[in-house]
Amino acid sequence: MPEPVPVTMSPTLAADEALERRRRAGEQVLSLASGEIGLPVLPALRERLAAAAGRNAYGPVAGSAELRAAAAGYWGRRGHPADPDLVVCGPGSKPLLFALMLAVGGDVVVPVPSWVSYAAQARLAGARPVEVPTLPGEGGVPDPAALRAAVTAARAAGADPRCVVVTLPDNPTGTIATARTLRRLAEAARDLDLVIVSDEIYCDLVFEGGESAPSPAVFAPERTVVTTGLTKNLALGGWRTGVALLPAGPLGRRLRQRLTAVASQIWSTAPAPVQEAAAYAFEEPPEVVGYVAAALRLHETVVRAAAGSFAAIGAELTPVRATCYLYPDFEPLREQLLRAHGVADAVGLATLLAERYGVGVLPGTAFGEAGGTLRIRAATSRLYGATEAEQNAALTKSDPLRLPWIKASLDRLAAVLDDLSRSAADRDATPARV
């Protein structure tokens, strides 16, 4: 008999709502918790959605032919030749990931750390998450050797892992697994007969000088499902639209049938007006390409500046190569944090940052990390402005760090971190002014 699933609120969305309550109560808050992108809708997309407001039919469960063709083209330009019949659209890539777990069945391998919802979704789907650590500096992909060992052990213990979820580029670490690791992942998945679900929602947010993120679909095309959406590159989280690309061949055909069946029973279709605007976005006309490039430059500039403040106090940080996320490790400050603040773990650190300083971050435990570590995730995507005018300025100015609101946020972050890193004695002598 099914027990009520052990589900807790998504930590990112919960943190957002908590900070919003504090902001409304008049507190000064610095929101680094959720990865919601605080940028305006591109006017061309706004116009497309407005023009599609009369669309009220369900249309095909998998999404309109136009949207599927556009998404196939988008992937084709990124080295994944795609048949529109193998594209399935949903109200966000989040529900698609959940439905894929139901469609594949069995238990689910997730990297540690990884996005807050993979393991929670696996549990909601009745599966047990099998947690496998990532390699240093290569977040988002389980260490292939550890993956082999974990899946073999899980199967020996009666579990039934059938798919592995990966994130390229990675959330929470902002790093990108190497092609070599992906090749080894592909070999392991083939040997273990695992489906690879590759969440590539950040694939357009790789920093300048970096190559585009590699995809397991290149190394294991017969068994890799790729998902993406418009939430991150085009700041359209509130529009709820995502797409999945299933592998060509018999597995893909079987998965498509099961995925659309699950979709038909859980959500019917993605919102029709949004589908029309999304089709336009996936076609990547020049203004869309320009917006994504501007947003990427902004993320890179602000993330690197924020990273500097963490590095300045001695937190460890793998260089961030993509996304708007930092995943600093306060291990080198463990003694100071304990002495000055009584903080012994990431949850304590996040709580201190929120309650003493009004700074919202997420503890590494939200991403599946063990309790004792001192890693936190900080997202810079809410620092770009409180109004559309500010956000537009952030997108278009050549030096966004000089915009007063961005500068103020980054200065505040630096001051908070500085205060945090001082010893108790220092802090008593000089009351913090943060």
Add this chain to the structure above:
Amino acid sequence: MPEPVPVTMSPTLAADEALERRRRAGEQVLSLASGEIGLPVLPALRERLAAAAGRNAYGPVAGSAELRAAAAGYWGRRGHPADPDLVVCGPGSKPLLFALMLAVGGDVVVPVPSWVSYAAQARLAGARPVEVPTLPGEGGVPDPAALRAAVTAARAAGADPRCVVVTLPDNPTGTIATARTLRRLAEAARDLDLVIVSDEIYCDLVFEGGESAPSPAVFAPERTVVTTGLTKNLALGGWRTGVALLPAGPLGRRLRQRLTAVASQIWSTAPAPVQEAAAYAFEEPPEVVGYVAAALRLHETVVRAAAGSFAAIGAELTPVRATCYLYPDFEPLREQLLRAHGVADAVGLATLLAERYGVGVLPGTAFGEAGGTLRIRAATSRLYGATEAEQNAALTKSDPLRLPWIKASLDRLAAVLDDLSRSAADRDATPARV
């Protein structure tokens, strides 16, 4: 270890897609399979959605404060005093129903017949549907005595039913359970400690002269969750928006926490621009009220005309009191159907109607009926016109039955049914011209 869930495509959406393929192939089809409402978006709602196209933030998981307040007002005007904090919005009432099953946990009692997705969703949620027949002429609500017996037996057999789903007014039968039955349902649910999930998406589509459908929330307010949406009354299926009202008191608070947790992990939020338009709709300004009244009159007129054609050939039909659905029973024609067409059950009948006549209906088995019966469901909601101009005429003309496209569809239905009911000998003598 979780097996892949036994999931099949939603029969309504599958039938829609199959008919659409035939239509594109140039065949003449009469689409009575799905309950999609073939009417245009009310211009005022179109404008609201267009004006909200710039909304791209997630906002609260449970939905915007404006939408929750508007939905609470809507329910308040229907005899359910509602706290906006107990309203949870989702991308359709379908995902809300699924998430409620996960939030309540345990197994799920469903009436037979009932909407195609309840039992399928229960299986996706890892639950076993416990099927309980309805009372004659009172579709949508399990016979309370049979409910007691079934739940007791299921528990004795190790199952764990914790909620019962009901539909008021009912899909597929177009009937409405009586207040007496609901009172008995409430008593049984209290004695058995079951949550009642009351799908009231058709509550605004009760025909003239009928009273509004009663709700179990009146008889068991402490344990009833009510769901609805804008799909049926305002023809906004493709917009994907639904709302749930949780009961006041400790159960409701617990359910709200679990439901929003599930929602945060599966879909995050309902599409933000749609939420804004939906808030306006739930406020029920005069043009919204006028649209619903016009649509209701149209459904009633066309459903009654179609019912006449089924009755004319001797099919049994409980008088339809709401919705756009008919649920005729061809049992009186069993011998003719077998002799003339080799048809022995509802699936055979639906197949014959689709393949020989191009008429799409759903067999009763799609609604959980046993295999041998001859009941089918026919929806009239796709007969109102192929273009927006035709659909607007259907909404506004005093006698929609005289509109050529509606008349042609109904005439064709009558001719098909007439041909179907004739004996093999008759049919050989006089080739059908349908």
